[in-house]
Amino acid sequence: MKAAKSLAAILAILLVIAIISSAAWFLKIQLYNPKTPLSGFLVLVGLLAAGYYFMSEARAGATFPVRRIPAFDAIEEAVARSVEMGRPVHMTFGYGTISSSMAPQYIAGLGVLSHVARMCGKYGAKLIATLGVPEAIATTEEIVREGYYSAGRPELFDPAYNVRYFTDQQFAYASAVQATLIRENVGANIVVGPFYAESLIFMEAGNMVNAFQIAGTARETQVPFFVLVADYSFIGEEIFAAGALASGDKETLASIRGQDIGKLLVIVLTVIGIIMLLGGFKLADYLNWVWKVG
Amino acid sequence: MSLVIRKYIPQLIVSVIIVLSVTFYYIYINDSIAKGFSTADKALSDWAVIVTSFALIVGGVDILRFHLTKIRREGIRQAPFSTVTIALLIIMVVLATIGWYYSYADPKAGITITTQPQFRWLYSNLYAPADSAMYSILVFYIASASYRAFRVRNPPALLLLVTAVIVMLGNTTIGGLIWPGFLGLRDWIMTVPNTAAFRPITIGAGLGTIILGLRLLTWREISWMGRRD
Amino acid sequence: MSRSISLGKILESRELLYTLLLISVILPIIHPLGIPIAVSARTKAVYDYIENNLKPGCHVYFEIYYEVAARGELEPNVVALTKHLFDKGCKIVYGSLASFGVIVFELMKTTAADVFQGREYGKDYVFLGYVAGGESAAASLAKSIKGTVSVDNYGNRIENLPLMQEVDKATDFDLVIIASSGTDTFAYYVRQWYTPYNVPLLFAALSIIAPSIEPYVGAKQAVGMLVGQRAGAEYETLVGRLGLGMASMDAQSTSHMLVLVFIVIGNVVYWSQRLSSKRGGGK
Numbered sequence: 001m002k003a004a005k006s007l008a009a010i011l012a013i014l015l016v017i018a019i020i021s022s023a024a025w026f027l028k029i030q031l032y033n034p035k036t037p038l039s040g041f042l043v044l045v046g047l048l049a050a051g052y053y054f055m056s057e058a059r060a061g062a063t064f065p066v067r068r069i070p071a072f073d074a075i076e077e078a079v080a081r082s083v084e085m086g087r088p089v090h091m092t093f094g095y096g097t098i099s100s101s102m103a104p105q106y107i108a109g110l111g112v113l114s115h116v117a118r119m120c121g122k123y124g125a126k127l128i129a130t131l132g133v134p135e136a137i138a139t140t141e142e143i144v145r146e147g148y149y150s151a152g153r154p155e156l157f158d159p160a161y162n163v164r165y166f167t168d169q170q171f172a173y174a175s176a177v178q179a180t181l182i183r184e185n186v187g188a189n190i191v192v193g194p195f196y197a198e199s200l201i202f203m204e205a206g207n208m209v210n211a212f213q214i215a216g217t218a219r220e221t222q223v224p225f226f227v228l229v230a231d232y233s234f235i236g237e238e239i240f241a242a243g244a245l246a247s248g249d250k251e252t253l254a255s256i257r258g259q260d261i262g263k264l265l266v267i268v269l270t271v272i273g274i275i276m277l278l279g280g281f282k283l284a285d286y287l288n289w290v291w292k293v294g
Numbered sequence: 295m296s297l298v299i300r301k302y303i304p305q306l307i308v309s310v311i312i313v314l315s316v317t318f319y320y321i322y323i324n325d326s327i328a329k330g331f332s333t334a335d336k337a338l339s340d341w342a343v344i345v346t347s348f349a350l351i352v353g354g355v356d357i358l359r360f361h362l363t364k365i366r367r368e369g370i371r372q373a374p375f376s377t378v379t380i381a382l383l384i385i386m387v388v389l390a391t392i393g394w395y396y397s398y399a400d401p402k403a404g405i406t407i408t409t410q411p412q413f414r415w416l417y418s419n420l421y422a423p424a425d426s427a428m429y430s431i432l433v434f435y436i437a438s439a440s441y442r443a444f445r446v447r448n449p450p451a452l453l454l455l456v457t458a459v460i461v462m463l464g465n466t467t468i469g470g471l472i473w474p475g476f477l478g479l480r481d482w483i484m485t486v487p488n489t490a491a492f493r494p495i496t497i498g499a500g501l502g503t504i505i506l507g508l509r510l511l512t513w514r515e516i517s518w519m520g521r522r523d
Numbered sequence: 524m525s526r527s528i529s530l531g532k533i534l535e536s537r538e539l540l541y542t543l544l545l546i547s548v549i550l551p552i553i554h555p556l557g558i559p560i561a562v563s564a565r566t567k568a569v570y571d572y573i574e575n576n577l578k579p580g581c582h583v584y585f586e587i588y589y590e591v592a593a594r595g596e597l598e599p600n601v602v603a604l605t606k607h608l609f610d611k612g613c614k615i616v617y618g619s620l621a622s623f624g625v626i627v628f629e630l631m632k633t634t635a636a637d638v639f640q641g642r643e644y645g646k647d648y649v650f651l652g653y654v655a656g657g658e659s660a661a662a663s664l665a666k667s668i669k670g671t672v673s674v675d676n677y678g679n680r681i682e683n684l685p686l687m688q689e690v691d692k693a694t695d696f697d698l699v700i701i702a703s704s705g706t707d708t709f710a711y712y713v714r715q716w717y718t719p720y721n722v723p724l725l726f727a728a729l730s731i732i733a734p735s736i737e738p739y740v741g742a743k744q745a746v747g748m749l750v751g752q753r754a755g756a757e758y759e760t761l762v763g764r765l766g767l768g769m770a771s772m773d774a775q776s777t778s779h780m781l782v783l784v785f786i787v788i789g790n791v792v793y794w795s796q797r798l799s800s801k802r803g804g805g806k
Contacts, residue, residue: 033322035719041320044504051508099342100657101707104503107510111517134353135346142520160363165356169421171428171592196705197432197592197731204435208537218499220492221706221735228443236495237502243517244509252514255505262501266494284742336659343656404678408625408653417626422591429592433548434541437782441540444786445793455786462783465730465753466776467558477563484750489737496735 006056010049017045030293039287043265051258058254066253071214071232072242075112075190078212079119082187087211088126090186091116092177092202094217095132095170096194104240105218109193110139111243112216116190117147124153130180131165132173174198178205191215191230192239195222203229216242305513311338312511357383382416389413457483540785547781551773560772566757569725569747570607573698576723579612581697582690586708587617587624587631593704593729594627599755599768600727601702602635607762609642614686616668616696618651620660620708625653625676634767645684652676658707662715665693665722693720698746702727709736713744727754 024031032038054064082089093109096102113129120127127147129140141163148157166176178201181189189206191199192215199215199222206213207229215226216234226233234242237259244252273283318335322328361376393410396403407413446452463469464480509515533539562570577583585605589597608615617628628650632639642648651672654660663671668691669681681687690696693716701712701724709726716722723746728736730751740748749758752775755768 030322030324033320033328036320044316047501047504048508048511051505052512055508055512055514097346099339099346101710104506105499107506107515107518108502111515114517114520133349134356135349137349137352137356139518139520143517146520160360164360165353167357168350168353169425170590171425175424175428197429200432200435200439201428204439207439218495218502219706220495220499221731223495225439229439237498240499240502240506243506243515246517247514249514252509255509255514258508259498259501259505262504263498266497266501332662336656336662339659340656401674401678404676406652406676408622409676414626418630422626422630425590426592426594433778434537434544437544437778437785438537438540440782441785441789444789446790455790458786459783462779465751466779467560467772468776468780470561471558474561477561481563481565484734485737485741488734489741492734493738496738 003053003057003060003062006060007053010053014045014049025291025293028293030291032291034290034292036290037288038291039289043262046265047258047262050261051255054254054257055251058251062254063250064254064257066241066245066256069234069238069241069245071216071234071238072115072245074212074214074232075116076119078188078190078214079116079123079125081212083123083125085187087187088128088184089116089120089188089190090128090130090177090181090184090206090211091190091192092130092132093136093193094191094195095173095198096196097133098135102194102219105194106133106136108218108239108243110136110143111246112190112192112239113140114143114147115242115246117144118150119147121148121151121153121156124156126156127162128180128184128186129163130173130177131163132168132170132177134165134168137163137165170196170198174201177202181205181211182209185209186211188212188214191226192234192242193217194219195226200225200229301516301519304519305510305516309511309513312507314338354383354387382420386413386416389416457487543781544778547777548774551777552770555770556773556776558773558776560753560756560760560769562757562761563754565747566749566754566761569749570758570761572725572746573604573607573611577608577611577613577697581611581613582686582695583608583613583615584693584696584699585615585617586699586701586703586712587619587628588621588708589627589702589704590621590623591627591630594630595767595771596729596752596755597702597704597727598627598631598634599752599759599766599771600749601631602638602766603755603758603762603764603768604700604702604725604727604749605635606638606764607758609638609647610762613697614646614689615648616651616686616690617648618664619653620657620711622653622655628676638764645679646686649684649686650676651681658711658715661711665716665720667691693722696722698723698725700725700727704729704732706732706735709739709745713739717744725749 021031032041058064079089091113093106093113094102096106098106117127119125127144129144131137131140141159144162145157145159148154164180166173177198181202182205186206186209189202189211191202191213195217196219199217203213203215203225213230214232215230216239217223217226218236218239220236223235227235241256241259244256269283276283315335315338318331321331358380361380364372365376389410389412390407393405393407393413396405396410397407408417440458444451444455444458446455460476461480461483463472464476469476506515587601605615619625619628639648651668652675654664654672656663660671668687672681674680675684693699699712699716699722701709703709709728712724717724724744726736726740726745726748728748728750733748733750736748739745749755752768752771756772759765759768
């Protein structure tokens with residue numbers, strides 16, 4: 001019943017958008033940016049609506065099966081093995097800043113960090129979180145503290161040991177992380193977030209100390225390095241799903257279904273595009289259509 | 295009150311900024327409103343840059359804290375390394391401040407933070423070679439990683455190996471001597487199958503970002519604040 | 524079997540691979556092999572574009588966005604392009620959205636002093652220096668350079684420079700070249716310079732970045748792309764000034780070949796071990 005209500009609410013919002021758009025068209029008001037294709041806006045609104053619908057269905061009690069992500073499941077194993085070996089766990093979430101387009105991956109990295117911190121609290125592992133972005137220091141400290149405190153192990157929290165900000169210069173950061181991995185002889189190396197050329201440096205340094213390696217990024221240029229070298233890897237958007245899995249919250253997990261609708265849409269559009277291309281038409285020309293009044 | 299300040303206000307700021315950013319990007323109305331939107335959008339991103347720049351001060355303090363604690367705990371073994379780091383941190387800040395002062399006091403001299411002579415000397419002769427050396431280390435790491443990774447364990451691994459060999463030969467002049475066709479084949483691999491493999495990852499990341507935005511908008515994504523539920 | 528295991532162990536040691544790799548990189552730089560280089564179709568296409576579309580007196584905006592670490596791959600491209608543009612009689616406005624751009628520009632000018640010789644600063648080329656603000660700055664420069672920066676990198680008033688009296692906004696330029704070690708920079712220019720003003724863009728990118736910006740070239744949002752050190756070496760041969768790119772090509776060739784040899788040996792050892800253990804080895 002609740003889900004039906006939210007579906008009705010979403011349809012009502014879409015209807016309002018349609019009415020406002022038609023009114024603007026009728027009154028000759030240039031409502032939408034004439035430099036931006038309208039298809040992008042429609043996809044954005046459609047996906048947000050779909051995601052919200054699934055979230056509200058989950059709130060009403062529906063359950064959506066979510067594919068297990070092996071890399072996510074491996075985090076617990078990695079932490080437990082490090083404890084057995086008496087070695088610390090290392091986690092870094094990259095070099096992208098919160099004020100850039102890398103912000104979503106940075107937030108996904110923080111989501112994984114909060115899961116790692118809780119696992120470290122659960123097994124009593126020593127966690128070393130290294131940073132290349134100064135704005136994350138306070139948040140990281142908070143997340144690590146929360147991980148240990150929520151597991152009832154406050155004595156393990158030592159900010160000067162657990163959280164290490166080195167520098168915001170890319171290769172100086174890479175060099176410091178590499179040195180940390182080797183000097184501290186880490187048992188697990190978890191590297192999830194936006195990464196640049198430093199990705200392979202982290203992976204090879206982890207490999208030198210035979211660390212259990214879990215890596216993931218949505219930066220496509222670095223994905224191959226992680227897939228080749230890490231024991232487990234998150235590929236592309238899996239890092240966003242990892243944050244949802246870490247929360248264990250049914251509603252948050254349901255939002256991933258919105259992502260799947262998006263993928264389905266992309267596949268359908270690709271097939272249509274290929275068929276149209278055979279007929280001499282380009283789908284992109286239609287998708288790039290901008291709404292110009294007058 | 296504490297919950298309001300620590301939880302609700304940050305979430306509200308995030309939600310409002312998401313809505314504003316989408317509005318500024320897609321809505322137009324007329325030239326002057328669109329201009330206002332673009333000014334406000336620039337202001338938002340400028341604020342983000344300014345706010346995060348202040349975090350650099352926190353970063354500087356954190357580096358000091360980390361190294362001073364390390365010296366205290368590990369003693370003379372650690373002292374030389376940490377002292378060099380702290381000394382250079384302070385020297386660079388002082389030199390940059392001198393450059394910044396001159397850029398205002400005597401703009402004609404053409405001295406700014408990055409063109410301050412001693413700052414520049416240290417950057418070009420100390421930082422730059424070290425930076426390049428770290429980047430160059432990738433040569434070795436790529437070699438050892440590919441040596442381990444390109445084992446023909448199964449048919450897909452064979453395909454990966456063959457592709458890698460073609461691209462590597464295409465990248466070299468020796469490849470051209472063996473068979474001139476490697477260059478064209480490399481270009482084809484890089485522009486067609488490689489790009490085709492990259493696009494779904496980019497699209498997937500875009501979709502993931504949208505749904506992450508939804509979770510932030512509906513206050514379900516809270517890991518970025520530390521978990522306080 | 525034991526022989527293949529011990530060979531495997533020797534090959535597994537990083538030290539051997541790293542030492543041989545170091546030698547294979549350094550030796551060809553000291554003693555160049557001089558292997559001739561073929562020019563790829565996409566580099567030739569970029570050369571032809573400049574050759575056929577830019578007339579003497581044309582204006583080019585040149586974004587310098589790479590750190591010192593990426594100099595080896597991008598500087599040969601930047602120098603060769605600059606030489607080509609100067610030879611064609613073009614005037615160049617350099618700028619950088621990155622603070623380190625100022626330093627790499629000066630380094631580039633020092634190594635390519637011959638290219639800049641006889642070119643007058645302010646008339647033939649201008650360097651705006653670091654323009655802070657990322658994408659917003661790119662958008663602002665496209666609208667008006669004079670409205671964005673008041674002085675150039677050396678403290679000269681922009682309006683006092685003769686070249687800057689000829690150009691101010693995106694549409695005043697016949698070509699915009701972006702040499703960047705990052706992915707985002709290319710997107711900034713596509714969004715802020717190409718989409719609203721339709722200015723032709725040309726990319727010079729690191730080999731590893733190239734696939735992620737390939738869609739822009741495929742969609743004709745950029746007229747072409749120079750990829751990595753090899754393109755730099757190719758362009759050097761096209762403009763007739765052999766430099767850092769060509770010198771490094773031999774090192775690239777020998778190091779690639781060494782890695783290939785190691786991959787092959789690694790597979791031989793792997794399979795010999797696998798086959799012998801299948802045959803009931805372990806004796």
